Amino acid sequence: xxxxxxxxxxxxxxxxxxxxxxxxxxxxxxxxxxxxxxxxxxxxxxxxxxxxxxxxxxxxxxxxxxxxxxxxxxxxxxxxxxxxxxxxxxxxxxxxxxxxxxxxxxxxxxxxxxxxxxxxxxxxxxxxxxxxxxxxxxxxxxxxxxxxxxxxxxxxxxxxxxxxxxxxxxxxxxxxxxxxxxxxxxxxxxxxxxxxxxxxxxxxxxxxxxxxxxxxxxxxxxxxxxxxxxxxxxxxxxxxxxxxxxxxxxxxxx
DNA sequence: ATGGCTTGAGTGTCAAGA
Numbered sequence: 635x636x637x638x639x640x641x642x643x644x645x646x647x648x649x650x651x652x653x654x655x656x657x658x659x660x661x662x663x664x665x666x667x668x669x670x671x672x673x674x675x676x677x678x679x680x681x682x683x684x685x686x687x688x689x690x691x692x693x694x695x696x697x698x699x700x701x702x703x704x705x706x707x708x709x710x711x712x713x714x715x716x717x718x719x720x721x722x723x724x725x726x727x728x729x730x731x732x733x734x735x736x737x738x739x740x741x742x743x744x745x746x747x748x749x750x751x752x753x754x755x756x757x758x759x760x761x762x763x764x765x766x767x768x769x770x771x772x773x774x775x776x777x778x779x780x781x782x783x784x785x786x787x788x789x790x791x792x793x794x795x796x797x798x799x800x801x802x803x804x805x806x807x808x809x810x811x812x813x814x815x816x817x818x819x820x821x822x823x824x825x826x827x828x829x830x831x832x833x834x835x836x837x838x839x840x841x842x843x844x845x846x847x848x849x850x851x852x853x854x855x856x857x858x859x860x861x862x863x864x865x866x867x868x869x870x871x872x873x874x875x876x877x878x879x880x881x882x883x884x885x886x887x888x
Numbered sequence: 889a890t891g892g893c894t895t896g897a898g899t900g901t902c903a904a905g906a
Contacts, residue, residue, distance in 0.1 A: 643905080644895055668905085670896070695896050696904075741906055744890095749904095781906070800906060833906070836893035847906075879894075879906080 635730060636661040639777035639850055640871075640882035641738070641833075645669040645700070648878055649677050651871050656684050659868060661884055662704050663729050665736030665777040669698035676700070691725045699725045699736045699778075707734075717759035724760075726767075732858065733771035735764075737778035742799045750799060753781070757808035764815055774855040776817060779880065781849055784809045784819070788848035790829060800849060817853040820865040820885045832867055833880045841872055852885045861887040 638661040642648040645666065656664070669676065669692050676690045685704055691712045692698035699722060701707060707727035714724045726735045737760065742753035768774055782805045786792035795801045813819070821830070831846025840846065854862060865885040872881045 647895075668895095741904080743904085743906085798906095835906070838892055840893095849906080876894085 635663075635732070635887045636884055637663045637665075637732070637734065637775055637777060637852060637887070638882050638884040639665040639667070639736070639779070639852060641667040641779040641850060641878060641880035643668050643670075643878040643880065645671060645677065645698075646675060647876065649680060651874055651877070653680065653684055655868070655871055655882065656686065656702075659882070659884060663732075663734050664702040665725075665734065666700040666702070667698075667736070667738035667779045669700050670695060671698060689725055689727055691722045693722045697722045697738055699723060699738050701725050701727050701729075701734060701736050703727070703729045703734075705730050709733075714756070714759050715763050717756065719756070723756070728771070731773055733767065733774040735767070735774070735776045735778075737776060737780070739779060739781045741781050742805070745797065745799050745802050754804055754808065757805075757811075761808070761811045761815065764812065764817075768815060768817075768855060772855060772857045775858055775885075776812065776851075776853040777883075778851070779849060780809065780851050782806065782809045783847045783849050784851075787828070788831070790831065790845045790847065795847070800847060812853055816856055818856065818859040820852040820854050820859070820862050821848070821867070821883065823859065823862055824865055830867055831881075832883055834872065836879055850880055850883050852883055854885070858887065863888055
């Protein structure tokens with residue numbers, strides 16, 4: 635079983651990339667972020683033709699999350715419990731016995747800004763809810779764009795990014811809180827190349843120079859971690875014409 | 889140099905991303 639996450643930065647623009655990637659990577663569940671569309675613009679038919687049932691929690695212009703699955707999803711949840719939020723950032727469903735939580739965590743804009751405070755509040759609400767969710771679902775995966783580089787090795791230039799949004803200590807503490815709940819970073823279960831990243835700025839030839847951050851993650855519960863056999867970042871779609879600025883992350887389970 | 893691209897909205901250019 636393969637679970638994946640990908641911030642597509644507009645599903646309308648990236649649909650050809652997504653369809654090509656589904657055909658080559660063959661994931662069983664895919665969590666998408668930044669679909670940037672309402673349901674009316676969501677490509678349900680094209681994805682069904684590719685073999686995927688789709689759930690979408692979208693809005694106009696911004697945010698929007700989707701969950702694609704090759705088998706029937708159940709127990710669908712479309713909002714973060716205990717958090718008043720006009721922004722569509724969460725979608726959870728159970729697929730083949732695994733609780734899959736797709737999250738587009740807030741960017742935070744700049745440390746100290748209103749958006750940064752919103753980010754920390756959102757992360758706090760997520761951790762509180764996860765505590766209960768982990769009790770209900772021993773096999774659980776939290777997949778998405780976390781907008782957090784958990785450690786300095788996840789940053790191309792740690793000195794330049796020190797204390798900046800995506801790397802600040804309160805954000806990293808929020809990430810560690812997920813780990814303290816028992817979740818495991820699937821990517822770090824295995825030896826990985828140095829300077830492995832999932833996002834590169836569109837500007838300044840950042841991808842060509844590998845000036846990136848690792849901010850998209852798959853965290854798994856202990857029961858699911860025991861089944862995990864591989865986790866990798868697939869940079870191939872980032873090399874295509876008009877790419878998303880994020881690369882997909884995929885984890886394989888027995 | 890708070891820039892540099894890309895997207896959606898919408899026809900001017902701006903907000904937002906990270």
